Amino acid sequence: MKKLLVLSGDSYHVPFIKKAKEMGCYVITCDFFEHNPGHQFADEYHNVSYMDKEAVLALAKTLEIDGIICFAADEAATTVAYVAERMGLPSHPYQSIEIINRKDLFRAFLKKHHFQVPxxxxxxxxxxxxxxxxxxxxxxxxxxxxxxxxxxxxxxxxxxxxxxxxxxxxxxxxxxxxxxxxYIEKQGYQVGGDGFSVDGELVFRYFSNNHLSNTPLNPFVPLGGSWPSILPAHLQNKIHDEIQRLLNLLQMRTGAYNFDIRIDQEENVYFIEMGARNGGNLIPRITNYATGFDLIEYSIKAAIGEDCRDVSMAQSQGYWSCYTINSQKSGIFKGLEMNEEFMKRNVVEYELFVKPGDKIQAFTGSDKKLGSMVLTYSSIDEMLEKMDNMENWIKVIVEESLVNN
Incomplete structure (x- = not known):
């Protein structure tokens, strides 16, 4: 039985932990939040911060792990690469992960290698x-x-x-x-989504239309993504080629990626960010619904050194989105109101991370999310219209007067 160390037991890691258990792994979680929900599904939990690379390395050596993984956290991805490299475990090069996780280093690297960069x-x-x-x-x-x-x-x-x-x-x-x-003036939606490489070759990618907040709080925080991408095929292929060139230069290996990319009015491709890990906000789950490709399963396979050479591109079926439930003001959470027809037609699944009576904060960053939703639609037009006007279908009820009481 292979031992897999999962960095964090938060709600987003629960599907990873459950899948790893299904695959026969002995699962160990570590973070410094002992009440995170994922720990109850693991075989073992250690109260060690995944931000402390040396402490995680010491733990990993003591446990004699066979693989290490994280989900949707760049800081944890750095620790994954650090520990894996020092223990000879499967991962990407630590120096490459340091580059892509630091915006200043990433911009300098892109400029040096003649990518489009502001x-x-x-x-x-x-x-x-x-x-x-x-x-x-x-x-x-x-x-x-x-x-x-x-x-x-x-x-x-x-x-x-x-x-x-x-x-x-x-x-x-x-x-x-x-x-x-x-600032890069974008053409259409910002491009998001996840991908997967095998021995450095980008064998799977599923681009999304990123829907950003349209409020003054933080107009650059994503409210969610929708699939399939409405970009024409030639632009999707151009993005694919630029990602592949970047993976080659960084000497990346086998694993998942999350992308944030802008296309300007001249169809130039700009990397905003690229994480060497799965995207958050239920992206792997939607990818599985839409294409049948299980990013979570193959990310675990990559982490424990199993063969991933059967991965290939898959056709998208249907129209999907993820949406981050959020509040535009701080206060006391009273509940969530959803249009009844929307609930019947569009909601596949959703999870709230708060309960009535909890103090909540205005949505200035993804750490302030209140929950996540998986949605489905009958057409691209319905998908884009609802994602761009979600306030017409979902309302977070907040009592502001009690926030300081």
Whole structure:
């Protein structure tokens, strides 16, 4: 029986843990949240932070694991690669994971290898950033170099907002470094979705239409994705080729990826982010519904060194989306109201992470999500219309007056 160490037992990891058990693995979870729901499904739990690479390595050596894996967390993906490389376990190169998980290193790598990349520079000093701000074409993005889930990100078009937005970015940066990057005007929807490589070859990918928040709180945090992509075939193939070129340069191996990509008005491909792990928000589940390909199963196979050479592209069937249940204001959660016809026609499954009476926060990043939904539709038009106007179908009831009581 192979021992698999899973970094985190949060709700998104429950399907991973259950699947690994079905596949005959002895599953060990570790994080510092002992009440996370996934731990009850594991064979063993250890209270060790997955952010502490050395502590996880020591634990992994003691346990004599056969594989290590994470889901939807870039910080954990770094630890996975670090531990795997030092123990000779299956994974991607640690140096490559460090590059793609740091926005400043990733932008520099892309520029060096002649990918399309916006003008960008990282800083630790507000004063230096102010002095060089005139060198950038407005508008610009201010980003922490090492955050995920759209936390700490802002778009500005004037130097007067720079100090405030830098402070906001630094609040979400562990290394206390931020990036100024020229904004990319996108054509259509931002491109998301997941993929899978075998021995470095991108053998499966399923691109989505990313639906971003249209409110002032954080207009860059994804509300969800919809499938299939409405991009024409030639653009999907162009993106595929650019991903493959990137995988070759990074010497990636076998495993899953999550993409965030923009296409500009001239059909140039820009990598916003690429994570060497599955996407969150139920993306693997939707991929399985739509294509029959089980990303979770094959991610586990890759982690424990099993043969994945039977993976291939699969045709999409039907129209699907994931949606992040969220609130645009902080307060006390009172409940969720859903249109009855929408519930019957479109909702496949959903999960709430909160209960009535819980304090909730406004949706400024993916860490503030209240739940997730898998939805299905009868047509692309219905899918896009509902995803872009979800407030007409789902309402989060919040009592603001009690938030400070």
């Amino acid at each position: 003008k960008a520079k990282s800083y630790t000093s507000i004063e230096k950033a102010q002095a060089e701000f005139h060198l950038f074409k407005m508008p610009v993005m201010i980003k922490p170099v090492d955050s995920s889930g759209s936390r700490g990100i802002s778009k500005i078009d004037s130097v007067e907002f720079l100090p405030q937005k830098i402070e906001y970015a630094l609040q979400h940066s562990k290394v206390k470094r931020f990036l100024i990057e020229e």
